[in-house]
Amino acid sequence: MAAEIEKSTLLTTLKTYFGYDTFRNQQREIIATVLAGTDAIVIMPTGGGKSICYQLPALHFKGLTLVISPLIALMKDQVDGLKANGIEADFYNSSQGATLQQSIINKAAAGKLKLLYVAPESLAGLSPILNENYISCVAIDEAHCISSWGHDFRPSYQQLGFLKKTLPKSPVIALTATADKATRQDIADQLNISHAQQFLSSFDRKNITLEVRAADKRLDQIKRFLAKRPDTSGIIYCLSRKTTESVSEALKVEGIEATSYHAGLSFEERNKVQEDFIYDKTQVVCATVAFGMGIDKSNVRWVIHYNMPKNLEGYYQEIGRAGRDGLKSHALLFHSYADVLQLRRFTQGAGNEEVQNAKLDRMKQYAEATTCRRKILLSYFGEFLEQDCGNCDVCKNPPQFFEGTILAQKALSTIARAKETQPIGVIIDILRGAKNAQILDTGLDQISTYGIGADVSWKDWQHYILQLINQGYCEIAFHLRNSLHLTQSSKAVLFEGKKVSLTHPTEAIKQEVLTEKKPKIKKGNDLFEKLRSLRSEIAKEEEIPAYLVFSDKTLKEMEQVRPTTEMELLEISGVGQRKLDVYGDAFIDAILDFQQQKLKKKGSKTATHQVTFNMLKDGLSVDEVAKKRDLKDTTVYSHLAKLAQDGADLDLYNYVSKTEVEQIKSAKKDLDNPEGLKPYFEHFEEKIPYYKIRLALTLIDMEG
Structure with missing residues (x-):
C-alpha cells in the first residue's frame, strides 16, 4: 500500500490534520513501513512524535486502527486531540455503559471511525469487530508494559499476543519511550512480531535542563523554584502517598494550585486529578510514579523528583513528560542517601533483586555524577554523546576538585577501626566526636580517630564519603545493616600514598541564584499572553484542554x-x-x-x-x-x-x-x-x- 502513497501525499495529510510541514526523526520511514503492512517496534522519546506514527497511517487505511492504551483516564485526552484535528476517533472501556459501548461498536462496524482506543482489559468486548473485515492496523502504545523486564510491567498486556494471530495481515506497531535491548526482544516475542522492523530514535531531549541537588530543605528549595516559574505546569514525583499529600498541602499554603495523586485514591478521584491538570485547573500534581503515562499535555514546563527513582528508565520517562512542545523545560532531582537505603529495602527478596540493584546503582551514578549528566543518561540507552551537553548543572557549573587524600585517610581509617560494622551516619559521628547515646554506650568514643574530623560539617562528611564509595575505596554492605566496608583499593590510599581528588559540595540555594534568571513577567501585556488568553477562552467553550487548541510552541511562533x-x-x-x-x-x-x-x-x-x-x-x-x-x-x-x-x-x-x-x-x-x-x-x-x-x-x- 505504501507504494501507492507518494511522499507528497503523506506530507499533505501531515499538514492538513496535524499542522506540521515536515516529518520528525524517523516518522516518515515508520509510517511507510506500517502502510506497507509490515510490523514495527518504535522506540522514540516522549514528545518525539510517536502518536503520528500510527495516527497518520490510520487516515490512509481503509478500515479501523485499533489502539491499545494502558490507562482509561487518558483515552479521552487522546481522542479529544484527534477530534480537534478533524479526525474521527473514539474510545471503548469499562467506564462506559452498555448502550454507549454498543453504539461505539456500531460506529466502528459502519466505518465511521478511523481510530478506536481500548484498554487491554476491555478487548473481549470488541470481539464482534476483531477481524480483518473491520481492522486494518493495531497500535500498542506504552508497549514496555508487556515485559516483566520493563519498569512498568502490567500483566494485562501479556494477553496481547493473540492479536497478531487473530489479525495476521494487519500490521502491528508497538511503541514506547523506553526499552533496553532485553525489553525490546521481549516485546517482539510476546506480541508475536519477532520479525518486526525496529526503529530506535535518539533519546536526547536537548530542551530539558537536567539538574540534581542535595535533598536539604527540599520544600524550601521547591518553593523558591516555583516562585521563579509562576503560572507554569509541573509534576513532583514522590516515593510515598504520605509525601505527595504533605508536599501538595505545603504548596497550597503558598497559594499554588496543587493536588496529590496516588493509588489510594478512587478511580473517580484519580480521573479528576488528571483532568484538572490537563485542563490547566491544577498547576502542580504531587504524585507517585503511577501518574503521567500517556498524558499528551504539551506545556508541562518542569518535573521535580522529590525522591530518587529506582532506575534510569523510569526517571527518563518521567522527565520526558516535560517540554513535549520542544520549548525549554527543567528536570530537577533531589538526591539523598536515605532514598538509596529505602530503595534498597524495596528490592530485598524480589525475584530479580540483582537486576533491580544494578539498575539502582546506575541511577545513583547519574545522581552523583561529576561529569555531564546527559552523557551518563544517554549512554544507558546505548547512545553516546561526543561532547558535553552544556544543558545540565554539571556542565553549567562544573564541580571544583581539590586534594582530598587526608580527608579520605581519616574516613577510611575510621571505617577500619570501627571493624567495618558501622553505617555511614555512625562513621561520621565518630569522625566529628559526637557525644550521642549510640556512640557513648557502644564505646565508639574510644576509637583513636574519634573527633579527628570535628572541623568538617556532618553534611560535608556525607558528601565526601559518598564520593569515596563512588570511587571504589569503600562500599555499603546492604545485607549487613548498611555497614561500610573497605575495598582492596583503600589499601593504596591508607598505606601506599595514593592521592584522592574530591569535590566540594555545591550549595543548592547559591547555585539556584547563579543559574536561574528571574523571568520578566508581562502579564497580559505581550502578544503571547493575549494569544494564551484567547486559547483559554476557546478551550473552555469547546471543553477541551487548552494545548489541544494550539501548543505553547505554536503560540510562540x-x-x-x-x-x-x-x-x-x-x-x-x-x-x-x-x-x-x-x-x-x-x-x-x-x-x-x-x-x-x-x-x-x-x-x-x-x-x-x-x-x-x-x-x-x-x-x-x-x-x-x-x-x-x-x-x-x-x-x-x-x-x-x-x-x-x-x-x-x-x-x-x-x-x-x-x-x-x-x-x-x-x-x-x-x-x-x-x-x-x-x-x-x-x-x-x-x-x-x-x-x-x-x-x-x-x-x-x-x-x-
Whole structure:
C-alpha cells in the first residue's frame, strides 16, 4: 500500500490534520513501513512524535486502527486531540455503559471511525469487530508494559499476543519511550512480531535542563523554584502517598494550585486529578510514579523528583513528560542517601533483586555524577554523546576538585577501626566526636580517630564519603545493616600514598541564584499572553484542554511571525487546515488588534500599516513595498485592508476589480455568510487569490 502513497501525499495529510510541514526523526520511514503492512517496534522519546506514527497511517487505511492504551483516564485526552484535528476517533472501556459501548461498536462496524482506543482489559468486548473485515492496523502504545523486564510491567498486556494471530495481515506497531535491548526482544516475542522492523530514535531531549541537588530543605528549595516559574505546569514525583499529600498541602499554603495523586485514591478521584491538570485547573500534581503515562499535555514546563527513582528508565520517562512542545523545560532531582537505603529495602527478596540493584546503582551514578549528566543518561540507552551537553548543572557549573587524600585517610581509617560494622551516619559521628547515646554506650568514643574530623560539617562528611564509595575505596554492605566496608583499593590510599581528588559540595540555594534568571513577567501585556488568553477562552467553550487548541510552541511562533492572513497562519507549525478553518479568524484578529493597540501607544510614525501607506503614496508597488520591507505580499495586502477600514485615503479598487467584488458579494449570499476566506477560495476553484477575497470583503463591509 505504501507504494501507492507518494511522499507528497503523506506530507499533505501531515499538514492538513496535524499542522506540521515536515516529518520528525524517523516518522516518515515508520509510517511507510506500517502502510506497507509490515510490523514495527518504535522506540522514540516522549514528545518525539510517536502518536503520528500510527495516527497518520490510520487516515490512509481503509478500515479501523485499533489502539491499545494502558490507562482509561487518558483515552479521552487522546481522542479529544484527534477530534480537534478533524479526525474521527473514539474510545471503548469499562467506564462506559452498555448502550454507549454498543453504539461505539456500531460506529466502528459502519466505518465511521478511523481510530478506536481500548484498554487491554476491555478487548473481549470488541470481539464482534476483531477481524480483518473491520481492522486494518493495531497500535500498542506504552508497549514496555508487556515485559516483566520493563519498569512498568502490567500483566494485562501479556494477553496481547493473540492479536497478531487473530489479525495476521494487519500490521502491528508497538511503541514506547523506553526499552533496553532485553525489553525490546521481549516485546517482539510476546506480541508475536519477532520479525518486526525496529526503529530506535535518539533519546536526547536537548530542551530539558537536567539538574540534581542535595535533598536539604527540599520544600524550601521547591518553593523558591516555583516562585521563579509562576503560572507554569509541573509534576513532583514522590516515593510515598504520605509525601505527595504533605508536599501538595505545603504548596497550597503558598497559594499554588496543587493536588496529590496516588493509588489510594478512587478511580473517580484519580480521573479528576488528571483532568484538572490537563485542563490547566491544577498547576502542580504531587504524585507517585503511577501518574503521567500517556498524558499528551504539551506545556508541562518542569518535573521535580522529590525522591530518587529506582532506575534510569523510569526517571527518563518521567522527565520526558516535560517540554513535549520542544520549548525549554527543567528536570530537577533531589538526591539523598536515605532514598538509596529505602530503595534498597524495596528490592530485598524480589525475584530479580540483582537486576533491580544494578539498575539502582546506575541511577545513583547519574545522581552523583561529576561529569555531564546527559552523557551518563544517554549512554544507558546505548547512545553516546561526543561532547558535553552544556544543558545540565554539571556542565553549567562544573564541580571544583581539590586534594582530598587526608580527608579520605581519616574516613577510611575510621571505617577500619570501627571493624567495618558501622553505617555511614555512625562513621561520621565518630569522625566529628559526637557525644550521642549510640556512640557513648557502644564505646565508639574510644576509637583513636574519634573527633579527628570535628572541623568538617556532618553534611560535608556525607558528601565526601559518598564520593569515596563512588570511587571504589569503600562500599555499603546492604545485607549487613548498611555497614561500610573497605575495598582492596583503600589499601593504596591508607598505606601506599595514593592521592584522592574530591569535590566540594555545591550549595543548592547559591547555585539556584547563579543559574536561574528571574523571568520578566508581562502579564497580559505581550502578544503571547493575549494569544494564551484567547486559547483559554476557546478551550473552555469547546471543553477541551487548552494545548489541544494550539501548543505553547505554536503560540510562540505566532508571537514571533505575527501572521495576519490565513495563508501566513497556515505556514505556522502546528496549524493544520481544520484548525485554520475553526480558529484562524479569531487568532488573526487577536494579532491585528494587538498590533493596532501597540501602534496607538507608540504613535503613528512607527505604525507598520502607516509605513506601508507612505511607501505606496511615494509610488511604490505592492511587490516593491514587500521586497523593501522584507514582508510577504499577503501581509502588505492585509495592511491595505486595515488602512481602508481605518479611513485612510486609499482606493482598494486599484487592487481588486469591481467585477471581482460583485462576484464575491454574490458568493457571500450563495454560501450563506461563510466564515473565513477558504470557502470563497474553493467556491471560485482557487482562481481568485486570498488577498483579493480579503480586500473585496473589506469593501463589501465598508459599503454596507
